Structures are given as C-alpha cells and as structure tokens.
Amino acid sequence: MSPKKPDADVPPSLLLVDKPGGMTSHDVVARARRVLSVRKVGHAGTLDPMATGLLVLGVGAATRLLGHLSGSDKTYDATVRLGRTTVTDDQEGEVTGTTSAAGVTDDDVRAALAGQVGALQQVPSSVSAVKVDGRRSYDRVRAGEEFELAARSVTVHRIDVHRVRRATPDLVDVDVTVCCSTGTYIRAIARDVGAALGVGGHLTALRRTSSGPFATDDARPVEEAAAALAGPGAGPGVLSLTEAARRVFPARELSAEEAVALGHGQRVPATGAAGLHAAVGPGERLVALIEDSGRIARVAVGFPPGSAG
Secondary structure (H helix, E strand, O other): OOOOOOOOOOOOEEEEEEEOOOOOHHHHHHHHHHHHOOOOEEEOOOOOOOOEEEEEEEEHHHHHHHHHHOOOOEEEEEEEEEOEEEOOOEOOOOEEEEOOOOOOOHHHHHHHHHOOOEEEEEOOOOOOOOEEOOEEHHHHHHOOOOOOOOOEEEEEEEEEEEEEEEEEOOEEEEEEEEEEOOOOOHHHHHHHHHHHHOOOEEEEEEEEEEEOOEEHHHOEOHHHHHHHHHOOOOOOOEEEHHHHHHHHOOEEEOOHHHHHHHHOOOOEEOOOOOOOEEEEEHHHEEEEEEEEEOOEEEEEEEOOOOOOO
C-alpha cells in the first residue's frame, strides 16, 4: 500500500481475529492493512507465532481502545510436554535437555500444576518480547548473550487439567486450560512445572480462547473479518466502535446536550461509579471514555464525530 494513497473509508471497529499458527501478530496486522487499505491498524496483546487463537485488532479510531483492552485477563488452551526442555520453552526451540518422565505420576503432575496457581513471581521466557536495556530479550538470545530476566508479578486464576497422556514411555503430555492475568507466560508455566518435577518441560500447543469479554467463538480469519468490515455491512468478527466499548466498559447514556458538551471538551456531572465508562450519545455514537473526578466526569479518551483515524 503506497504511503501517499489515502486510507479507505471504513468505520472505526474492532476485528476479532482467529490467528493461525506460523504468523506473527505483526503479520496479522499487516494483512488486515492490505485487505482494508487502511494504515491505522493495531493489536491488543501479542501472540507467539506458534500460538493460535484470539487476536483483537483495532482499526482507525478504535486503536484508542487497545491500550485499555490489553490489560484484560486471558484464557488459553495448552499442551505441556514433560521430560524435555527447549531454549524457547516451546516446541519451536532447540532441545536443551531430556530427562525421563516415566516415574512422574498423574498426581505428581496435578500437584505441580496446582503450585502454579495464585499470585506468582514469574520469570519470563528468555526468548520473549521483554526488553532488557532497551533491547528485546529474544534479540539478545539470538546474539548469544547471557543474561537473567527479572521476575514479574502475575496471577494465575486457575489451571484445569483435562488429560494426562503418555506420549512415549519417557514423555508426558498434559492438556490444560489456563485463566490468568495479562503478562503471564504459559511457556514459563510449562518450564516451571517441569523444573518442579525434575524432568523439564515445554509447550507443544497454545491457543488463546478469550481476552476480556471477547472470545474465539466470535472470531474469524483475518481476511474474512477484514473483508466483512470493508463490505456493505459489519459481519462476523467485526464489532463497531460503540459495541466494542459497551462490551468492555459500563455505559453512561448521554443526553444530546451532554454529548455536545463533551465534544467541546466540557465536563458533565459525575457518573457516580469508579472507573472508565463508555459515554454513548444519541444515535449510539461513542463520544468518549470518561472517568469521574470529584463531582464531574472528565474525558479520558475522546472520539470526535467522523474520527476514523
């Protein structure tokens, strides 16, 4: 797409994309840009190339919502393989160690996974997007540098164990669902469970099934979702700006006068509840995200009429 070509006239929206394996999140964004002929497209939360599942894209003014979506809790389906470690803590990395898991019982597996539930100090995978001295961790690993990442606070709300399988006499595969806070590395859970059992571990499959109020049930391949937005009307995988905001935030219904006031940067009476609210005016137009400040509500993010960019 030529940088001189004007963006196509598409309404600001969220695209709920079901990302296939093998694509980076940036690849998905680039494909949406090409299909839509729109430059301003972003995503709310990276997925590894190996991972599949829900990737939320913002188009036009909807990108202003993305920063408020990335902090939502996430749910993943994953398979942990015990008995082998890799440099990336997933199946795409070079194997760095093998220890037979033949002596690991199903009860051992469940107990080790239970130890990963709750408030944790988790060390991210060394091959991750975490920055160390201004450089991505994975770039430093590829350059052969040795370093340690600092632990970070995450919360794992639950780990449901669905099946414990003996892939080979020396390897154990565990199918799980993980519900966790943003910033949690499922690869690190696999690594740490394997370490706790003394046999090592890594991920062989990862699929994000939900992020905040959005789920893969509503997602579509990126080309299909983008084509639906570019077509005559929204279709599967597309949420209008107002619908998306209503799903994420409690709504504050505005009178016509309040909508005009907020549009001119003025303040309106307080909503009376903490946190951001979607301020929706007549005609189901998202005017702003607002937040109480004493007796008035102030604009945190504005959406002027016709703000597609």
